[in-house]
Amino acid sequence: MDAQEKIAQILQRLETGTCTPQELQWLQDWYDNQPALPMHTFRDEAHKQQLKTGMLQHIHAQLEPPVHVPVVRMRYGWQIAAAVLAGVAGICGWWFLNNWQPRHKMILVQVGTGQQKELLLPDSSRVWLNAGATMEYPQEFSDVRTVKLDGEAFFDIKQDEHHPFEVHTGQINVQVLGTSFDVKAYATLDETQVTVKTGMVKVLHEQKGLDVLSANDQLTFSRSAQQYMKSKVSNQQISEWAGGMISLSQAGFAELALTLENQYGVRIRFNPAEMKQDEYTLRCSKQLTITEVLDLISSIHPVQYDIKDKDITIHRKN
Incomplete structure (x- = not known):
């Protein structure tokens, strides 16, 4: 002490x-x-x-x-x-x-619909927050540089071997010394993802180490199953959303729906049992309208949609 x-x-x-x-x-x-x-x-x-x-x-x-x-x-x-x-x-x-x-003194940053925000942290590390994300961090860091995240953020952490950097989410914690990585941890989604662009990170669940990730590694942790899997991803796609893209790879429909809700300020209604069969890979500009994005999705997957103001209902085609 x-x-x-x-x-x-x-x-x-x-x-x-x-x-x-x-x-x-x-x-x-x-x-x-x-x-x-x-x-x-x-x-x-x-x-x-x-x-x-x-x-x-x-x-x-x-x-x-x-x-x-x-x-x-x-x-x-x-x-x-x-x-x-x-x-x-x-x-x-x-x-x-x-x-x-x-x-x-804690600083709370919330990102609105269709927005993203770049932050400079007290240690000169940089963070990009995606639409709908919330992050809390102290005005001054102590021995351990700790932030709390709900949502998606890309981190570019300043190297400091004497002061580890930790990202705390509802399910997992990420520990680093200096690296760049993406964390997707929305409280409404079952899965939390950590994807490393450069360097190495350690991922923990309830203070127990799950795995160590290096460049292009992605760890996906399931809250319901209390299990994780590790895979490789394309380095170029890790932080595409920060450059103005909607970028999803083999995502469940719940994640796709939440991404569209955060980006366009709409409410998407669907039957989880009906829509759980497919995985969705989507890369398109955030400049597209919601109708254009839905048309793109329905051209690839057997789904149809109805729009009424800000409410969208999506279901599978018979």
Whole structure:
């Protein structure tokens, strides 16, 4: 545990009145070893006094617990409290302003229908989010660079052997040091896919390693079957969607329908039992209209469709 995490724990325990004398002494020793705090620690004098008053109340509660609670009284309680009080308000102001808040502030990015978004992460890694995707990441990364993803994203990760990069989805986690790869992890789909363009990644499920992927490897994990399969794919097709293409390879109809819904803002109705027989491979420009794409699909597969405003019903031809 690093100093910042320990400080956070001690401050939380001060708030609940469960801080021990040893923890208070550790906090005082840590404070004594710090360089001079910046002059802008407090917003104003009232802010400074508010912090000091709050900390004094917590320490009073620690030193004078209710008589019915069996605790061991601090041996040098008031001496420690007085020393800590002199600096703890400064610690709170400095530490929260400069460490806790920036590091733990989360940024949520959501991509709308028919859109895609490019992001520059705090470590200068780049991410492209596909339509309908959502990603959450901290304003500042810690020892492990972690993001949470629902949807599809292509990652180009900056190499940093001391700070691994992890993508967390609802079913699997992906660990890398520096590489480029695609993750498709929509919560409404049974399958989650990881496809590597360059470098290597490790894929985990419930903290257990599934496999290690290198360039052109694709891992498909089934939530219902709790199994995965590994295959090879064309390098050029891995991130085609980021270049303005609709690109699917041997996809189930549910994935095809979700792709069209995210791209065109429509609602597609279908019978899963009726449409589960075929796999769909589709490559076309996102500039095509939804009608043009449906005509293309129906020219290859035995399906027909009806459109009413934004509602589309698709079923197999008899």
